[in-house]
Amino acid sequence: MAATDHGTRSAFLREVRSAVTPHAFLLVLGVLGLMIAFITSYAGAFHHPRPTDVPLGVVAPPPAARQLVRQLDRLPGSPLDPRALPSERAARQQLADREIDGALLVDPHGTADRLLVAGGGGASLAQAVEPVVTSAEKSRHRTVRTVDVIPADPGDSRSLSSFYLVVGWCVGGYLCAAILAISAGARPSNGHRAVIRLAALALYAIAAGLAGAIVVGPVLAALPGTFFGLWGLGALVVFAVGATTLACQALLGVLGIGLAILLIVILGNPSAGGAYPYPLLPPFWRAIGPALPPGAGTWAARSVAYFRGHAVTGPLLVLGAWAAGGTVLTLLLSVFRKPGNAADEPAPEERLPAA
Template structure:
């Protein structure tokens, strides 16, 4: 039932103008963008609220009384974590496991101290500062605020790490996305080489602009940042390259979801994860945005997770890419092999074939309108006169001209018949779609030999398929010299 409906739909759709077919087959992308923008950005950032914000508290009787009262007044707002000494609480703020640290005075004359790290998360630091200043002021005291990692003037709101992260993600996934969509014939080594080259270029461009041109961070860190960005961009590229074998042209949606739409709200770079819906907080340890921003903050400001944690995440994405690359290539070739033998094609391949035919026909029409033949040379007047004498004119569309027939067919092999030496009829785009079904962007219509990235797996299969087409082109006397289909 579903198969027959799909078949009828494809048949009707193929009757549309080729350009309209191509546009229609890409309309899923803007719809996807609208849905993901609303869900991931509007849903995450339209109403940020504090829930379970981690706060390190140096243990003392006064601290316990304070946290009990605070929890009763604002249940679920803070997650107070007790530490035995000041150093441990401060280190929790430094590595990002706590948004702030609170220490109560040991004497009546002392003032409580609130420790923050603006360079780790600017919004979190300012929120903790204002919240505890207000709370202690209501209790009749003013806390001392200590910022262990203030932001530089070049990145006064701490947005540099987020936009650097975003530029690295885009640089990594876009290079791999185009390789996955158009680089099917390429070997693994060539594809990885392109990824590495793209990662090098992207790391140089982004860091030179951020440091030397815009002054987002000090040039003293530029070489470290180039090394970090190169590794992250390459890891992202490897992951997208491997997944492209399984998702084809839809890899765009997968890459955007993983490395942009989910990565930004889950990274903690725009807002702390305890201010966005919990689903994004749960994804925080898994998204590349988290690992990248933590490493940037550690390199530039000495805050954030220890290096081994982001490196572990980076390695995980690189391994994902390598494994899917090795498995995916064989899987893709197997699917294309089955598709070719079944004589099937995709709607995109059919639309591209129709678009090619339309383009060739348009070329002939434009050249003819300017008195040129298919080789862009002036039309021979004697040939025109002969046609007129036979009752045919250049405007006669009832029988296609030789130049039009040449434009409607694609010469694939220049094969000659072994008995009479006459050239066989050229194969048309429609022939390629029916006899060599498959997505041309994935090599589905290619006749490349084994090892060169074509769709046919072996020389023997190529020979068999060619023989099949040759048999379809044997002239039949009953058809008055026309080729039998």
């Protein structure tokens, strides 16, 4: 009986080792780590949004303006970054250029002031600034009325369509790249194959950018702005993310998919300024957001949709850097790779039959 039990246990252990290999076990541990990072990143970014150093223009007679700027700058927690502006026209122009996120217009002949906001740049930010300014005005025995001078489109609830559009483009980019690479081994076999995959990715990016622009434009009427501007932005976002994913896979093989998910999904999405624009995010996420594709894409999409393309140069340079860097790294790692890596071998269906 004892021998039978021992044989049963041995058979069971062999089945376990066969079903869950050491390699698979390590991959599962990696997935667990990504899950923990996902929860930490999203909860850390979103659990306590509060305004910090929100750029705010102040239009008032010169002596009062200087005093009010000092008062607003000294509010507990530093929610505002106020600066004096010469006129309402200048305030509206800076709002349109995305240089400020709000403007307080002081009535020199009464006690009823106005707060100009741009809801198209993020409804949550506009709503967060309003109580801060209202409280400060109340302490001065004044009232304030909020005016949304660049409101979100009726089909764009809370100005979130740009963010979800970019998230969709990012998902399409790294999934396409992963499929292109994994279908024939986790790493490109040679320079020619890398070039072909990058070319295929470029064609896919053009189609994906077009599809996204059609859905949020003619189909759903979720975003205003130029159709071709959104199309071009989408193609760049998809290619930047896809090229980055191909580079990660060329560097680390199948583990590169995890690195791409870490960069784009775990770090990039919560720091993109979508649900909560940058001034509402904690310092870490506020710092990395503009440098990652989801953040650069979201900012650019909102600029194209609501701000006539103002303030897109920086985000487009960021996306271009990811696209160029991913392309160059993919090619270099493919051309100068060391031969003999099992991950570089073509899939069985791609092997030519013997002559």
